[in-house]
Amino acid sequence: MELTIANFVQIVIACLLIIALMVGNAVIMVYIERKAAGFIQRRPGPYEVGPRGTIQAICDSMKLLGKQLFIPGNVDWLLYFLAPVMAFLPVLLLFLPIPFGKYLVALKVDDGILLILAFAGLGVISNILAGWASNNKYGLLGAARAVAQSVAYEIPMIMALLAVVFMAGSLNLSEIVERQGTWPWQWNIVFQPLACFIYFVSLVGETNRAPFDLPEAESELTAGFHTEYSGMGFALFFLSEYANMLLVSFVCATFFLGGYKGPILDGFWWTFIKAYAVMCLIVWLRWTFPRVRFDQLLNINWKWLLPLSILNLWVTAIVLKFIE
Amino acid sequence: MDQAIEKILALIWSPFNALEELIAEWLPGQEVAALIAYGVYVLIILAGGFMAIGSRNLIRAMIGLVLTFLGVAGLYLLLASPFLAFMQVLIYVGAVCVLIFFAIMLTRNTNEGEESKLPGIGSALYGLLAFLLPLAVLGPLIVKNVPKLTLQSYGQTETRLLGEGLITQDVFSFELISIILLVAMAGAVFLAWRRRPTPEDPPQPKTGSAPSLSTKGGAQK
Structure with a gap:
């Protein structure tokens, strides 16, 4: 790809749109999440501010903006401030290669999925920095859990995606969508149901969502790695957590659910509908299942997901050879 | 009006054009944008390296290492191998550094180890030697065949x-x-x-080692 002024302008506009998407997504998802939680737990959820409580999330974010930036004693101030910024910045980069529509791609990278997987690792580093720098036992424990969890769940996630890459013969996200058809039975979820399942479980683990929210388990560790953060520091972590959720949902939609292809008319609306369906599934999962214990979490990964994903990869390779 | 805008634009671009001509004279056949990117990446690598050896705190040193790895990934990009660049970030930043952090956390007192003191003149000399040796071996090779830096990619x-x-x-x-x-x-x-331990085994005496973060602790009690 050549670097021209037009390309540069395109990337800048894309970054601005992505920031808007991230913030809008956080506001909408907080509302959906709290309403869903209320529905599942037989309580109304937010209903005071605005019609049916719709402005509640905006008021909350205003409150976060106005809060004092508090630095606890004896923290490593450089790392303490670096951590939320490091959580937020790479997410911008991660959205660039996602094909929202056939022509709606911010940056056409040939190794798009590799870019996403590579820079997603920076999020873990921000978590462990936050936990370590805030000079807090809860924070440190949360950081230790974040390390073990994300290193473990990254492997079956990559293996599951690799099975689809085998089928498509390409690391380019647009090409992977192009290989899938319009109708649901032509999507990769039909050809790779096991990979889709493994990917879904590991994405819950990677984004630290319940039932795998061990790094920030509020009933054990107050808030885990971000215990000492308030105001904008917390807001940045919060924003990046929801943006990460959105990102893995988009990757799920692209890899397994046909991306921008769908019945009647292809287009970016299908990507968004599918991604938000995955998001709602994650929210539903959070309020339905209790949190697993830490040894259970690691056992699920190392004893089930990893062998299954290796098996899946192996079977995929053999079948592909036979078809050839 | 249009001419005025053109003149202002030309004025803004003139230092860049001068730089471009200068570079074209010095290093023929190189892309200017790639050279600028090269400079930025080298600065990142050097800053990360100095942070890694200079800081008294192991975690800050690790952040320096992360910076260096990111800079090296950038250099791979300039050599038109995005695959290697992404793998560098995925493996070294996403896995190796995270495991280094784990190892640091299992040892206590990150601020009071051997590395918190400034090194003596002897170890500084050894460090300089270790820095100059690869330079002496690889330097002539690199000067002989300057690789062509590029922002292009050859795709898959x-x-x-x-x-x-x-x-x-x-x-x-x-x-x-x-x-x-x-x-x-x-x-x-x-x-x-x-x-x-099976139920028939005698209970093991507790050792005085540091509490480990292993997940098997619960099963052994």
Whole structure:
């Protein structure tokens, strides 16, 4: 790809749109999440501010903006401030290669999925920095859990995606969508149901969502790695957590659910509908299942997901050879 | 009006154009944007390196290491191999550094180790020697064949060629490296392996080692 002024302008506009998407997504998802939680737990959820409580999330974010930036004693101030910024910045980069529509791609990278997987690792580093720098036992424990969890769940996630890459013969996200058809039975979820399942479980683990929210388990560790953060520091972590959720949902939609292809008319609306369906599934999962214990979490990964994903990869390779 | 805007734009661009001409004179055949990117990446690498050796705190040193790895990934991008660049970030930043952090956390007192003191003149000399040796070996080679930096990418052909190379002509070295990794993994499992006590075993005395973060603790009590 050549670097021209037009390309540069395109990337800048894309970054601005992505920031808007991230913030809008956080506001909408907080509302959906709290309403869903209320529905599942037989309580109304937010209903005071605005019609049916719709402005509640905006008021909350205003409150976060106005809060004092508090630095606890004896923290490593450089790392303490670096951590939320490091959580937020790479997410911008991660959205660039996602094909929202056939022509709606911010940056056409040939190794798009590799870019996403590579820079997603920076999020873990921000978590462990936050936990370590805030000079807090809860924070440190949360950081230790974040390390073990994300290193473990990254492997079956990559293996599951690799099975689809085998089928498509390409690391380019647009090409992977192009290989899938319009109708649901032509999507990769039909050809790779096991990979889709493994990917879904590991994405819950990677984004630290319940039932795998061990790094920030509020009933054990107050808030885990971000215990000492308030105001904008917390807001940045919060924003990046929801943006990460959105990102893995988009990757799920692209890899397994046909991306921008769908019945009647292809287009970016299908990507968004599918991604938000995955998001709602994650929210539903959070309020339905209790949190697993830490040894259970690691056992699920190392004893089930990893062998299954290796098996899946192996079977995929053999079948592909036979078809050839 | 249009002419005025053109003049202002020309004024803004003039230092860049001058720089471009200067670079074209010095290093013929190189892209200017790529050279600027090269400068930025080298600065990142150097800053990360100095942060890694200069800071008294192990975690800050690790952040320096992360910066250096990111800069090196940028250099791979400039050599038109995005696959290597992304793998560098994925493996070194996403896995190796995270495991280094884990190792740091298992040892206590990150601020009071041997590294918190400034090194003496002797170790500084050794460090300088260790820095100059690769430079002396590799420097002439690099000066002799300057690689062409580029912001272009050759797309998936690069990844495909790499994969084909690994399973055809370089398959022996590839397998050798996997055996080394396998040995390391088997060794780690062997060192960490402990038989779970059965009810007939006498209760083991508690050792005074540091509390470990291992997940097996609950099962052994």
